[in-house]
Amino acid sequence: MVSNASAAAQAAQVRGSPAMRRAIPYLLSLPALLATAGVLVPFLTAVWYSLQSYNLAFPQGRAFIWFENYLTLFASADFWHTVAVTLTYTVSTVGLELLLGLAVALLLQRRTLVNDVMSVLLVLPLMVAPAIASLMWKLMTNANFGILNYLLTFVGVQDFPWATSPATAMFTVVLVDVWVFTPFFSILLLAGLRGLPKEPFEAAALDGVPASFVFFRVTLPMLMPYIMTAVLFRMFDSIQQFDIPYAMTQGGPGDALMVFQVRAYLEAFTYTSLGRSAAILMVLWAITYFLSQVMIKHWLRLRERMSGA
Missing domain, CATH: 1.10.3720.10 (MetI-like)
Incomplete structure (x- = not known):
């Protein structure tokens, strides 16, 4: 019983520390950051590929061609x-x-x-x-x-x-x-x-x-x-x-x-x-x-x- 009470007191002390209070907003925003990365990484990858001459059959011919694919x-x-x-x-x-x-x-x-x-x-x-x-x-x-x-x-x-x-x-x-x-x-x-x-x-x-x-x-x-x-x-x-x-x-x-x-x-x-x-x-x-x-x-x-x- 004493050990449980001391552990609870220690946890409360950690939660109340200034460092933990500063870190809580970042921890709460972490899922949103992960979701944003999950959207932006594939999107930016597609943008990067669209500016290249990238053919899976001839990977050695891959080159940066800017907007030629769009034209x-x-x-x-x-x-x-x-x-x-x-x-x-x-x-x-x-x-x-x-x-x-x-x-x-x-x-x-x-x-x-x-x-x-x-x-x-x-x-x-x-x-x-x-x-x-x-x-x-x-x-x-x-x-x-x-x-x-x-x-x-x-x-x-x-x-x-x-x-x-x-x-x-x-x-x-x-x-x-x-x-x-x-x-x-x-x-x-x-x-x-x-x-x-x-x-x-x-x-x-x-x-x-x-x-x-x-x-x-x-x-x-x-x-x-x-x-x-x-x-x-x-x-x-x-x-x-x-x-x-x-x-x-x-x-x-x-x-x-x-x-x-x-x-x-x-x-x-x-x-x-x-x-x-x-x-x-x-x-x-x-x-x-x-x-x-x-x-x-x-x-x-x-x-x-x-x-x-």
């Missing part, structure tokens, strides 16, 4: 095709998921037993990894034994090409992405809808205001911070999507689904050009940073307007 990218039609495909994929998936997620959230807004059960079931697609979901859909859209083509025969559609044709490949991967990530919008917007104050809606009901007017003039403006948050997070993820396009078609057929991440992956591991791959990823980072700054500025302006109101 080669910007002069390439394939690069601008990748930009167009990535932005098309991002706008299509985020836009459709927002509309469908908002519709589902409105349907489940009222607290009933059925709606609560459906709200829980909404999480199921989010529990499936995008790559696994892509393989599931790849089997379902198979031309020989896929169940979706069999179901389409009942409405007169024969041998729909799905991801095997450049004309329908984008539609197919957008469909898979919407199936996986629409619940993210639904859950977030449902939480926002159920958290809105009831007084404006009760006053509108007493005054006999049309439902469409209430939705566009009351519900949507009050829900906009939740919408902006969901769009921001999904935009970050969608513009950097790799799992679904690669698992479905490896960027094909041809280059129909050659998004940034797939092209960077192929440049690094198929063509062994780490320099060009890193340059592609740096351009992707710049686009993501620019779009995020625009979205965050709109979100902050919206928050100021809401708080002022």
Whole structure:
């Protein structure tokens, strides 16, 4: 008992020493410093590689070439095709998921037993990894034994090409992405809808205001911070999507689904050009940073307007 008391007193004395008090802020910031290093080291390494002619097949030819990789990218039609495909994929998936997620959230807004059960079931697609979901859909859209083509025969559609044709490949991967990530919008917007104050809606009901007017003039403006948050997070993820396009078609057929991440992956591991791959990823980072700054500025302006109101 005496030894325990003396040990506790000694520990308290150490904690109360000036040196320990000065060291505590640094010790508390150590996890943040480690996380920052974990982000900056790979980022700066990618920047360094993007300024070099670095091919894994010919490591002896590695040389510092400054911005030549970027100039080669910007002069390439394939690069601008990748930009167009990535932005098309991002706008299509985020836009459709927002509309469908908002519709589902409105349907489940009222607290009933059925709606609560459906709200829980909404999480199921989010529990499936995008790559696994892509393989599931790849089997379902198979031309020989896929169940979706069999179901389409009942409405007169024969041998729909799905991801095997450049004309329908984008539609197919957008469909898979919407199936996986629409619940993210639904859950977030449902939480926002159920958290809105009831007084404006009760006053509108007493005054006999049309439902469409209430939705566009009351519900949507009050829900906009939740919408902006969901769009921001999904935009970050969608513009950097790799799992679904690669698992479905490896960027094909041809280059129909050659998004940034797939092209960077192929440049690094198929063509062994780490320099060009890193340059592609740096351009992707710049686009993501620019779009995020625009979205965050709109979100902050919206928050100021809401708080002022």
